[in-house]
Amino acid sequence: MSDSEDESNLPSAQECDRRSKEFAALTNTDTALAMFYLQDRDWDLQRAVNAFFEENDFEAAGSKSTGSSASTVMTPQSPSLPSMDPEPHRIRILSWNIDGLDMGNIRTRAKAVCENIMRETPDVVFLQEFVTEMSDIFDKHCGPSYERFQAASDAYYTAMLLKKQTVKCTETKVVPFYTSRMGRALQSAQVEVKGIPMTLITSHLESTKEHAEERKRQLTAALRAVTEAEGSRTVVFGGDLNLRDPELAAIGGLPDNIYDLWEVTGKRKEAAFTWDLTRNDNLEWQARFRPKCRFDRLYIRHSTPRTQLKPVYFELTGLERIPGCRRFPSDHWGILAHFDKV
DSSP states (O other), rough: OOTTTTGGGGGOOHHHHHHHHHHHHTTOOOOHHHHHHHHHTTTTHHHHHHHHHHHHSSOOOGGOOOOOSSSSSSOOTTTTTTTTSSSSEEEEEEEOOOOOOTTTTTHHHHHHHHHHHHEEEOOOEEEEEGGGGGHHHHHHHTTTEEEEEEEEEHHHEEEEEEEEETTEEEEEEEEOOOTTTTTTEEEEEEEEEEEEEEEEEEEEEOOOOHHHHHHHHHHHHHHHHHHHHTTTTTTEEEEEOOOOOOHHTTTTTSTTTTEEEEHHTTTGGTTTTTTTTTOOOOOOOOOOSEEEEOOEEEEOOOSOOOOOOEEEEEEEESOOOTTOOOOOSSOEEEEEEEEEEE
């Protein structure tokens, strides 16, 4: 489960799981759909169940769900549900460096990433440090619900997952950063998400403090691509940018029409640091000082005329240890942005 605005008011993970299962049993759906309704209603089971039946206007006894994805498949008694979007007003975009360079527990960690994706059900996923060793796991767990586009097929690279039910993709493109010593590139896609035309851009900018100059060149090029994208499209750009605030200031800051989604949704301090060695111990760190940095970011440039897409919430995900190996899915937390169509 992702962190919440006030974790002290949330039920325990076990209680959330119990309520999700009870919702699924009462509505003859599944736990993925249950989480949609429960999360938006502060885990109040009665409110969530009432909302479900009010919105869908059918009797639970006449329906039956199959499968485990949020796209609920129903029997002929309820023909409207196969294409039902439980949250037609909500769009979610997740970005996550999933640390494919760490071969320790890689398949277990990749499965945990997939389980997190299927639980959060974002419409769009930006992945960094994707590696071939993960491909079959993603095919198995995310393939039925998401189409995957990769920036490369060897070493490590970025990838996008686009939800088949809600995203239509018309074009993808990869533009290498030719001065990169690490094979970095800018990956983009032209899509329509729940009827909203969008340009999606992700990258994994040059790593480590020593490569700040190259990283600033790459960031400048990426922001130029955002600015120059077709004006009628909303643009979301993000990824593991390895960014330090002084580097952003050194290139003149963000253009006036590009906004940091963490900032515009309230700058919640508990969602600030995405590479946080004070909380995440996946990476062995011998030094006494343990850094925490906001390396991973998501930005938006609104369309002209402005589409009614409102950023409403920003959170971290991937915060739970994996049972068994007791590691986190990655040494980075994922970042999940929520938007409302208003």
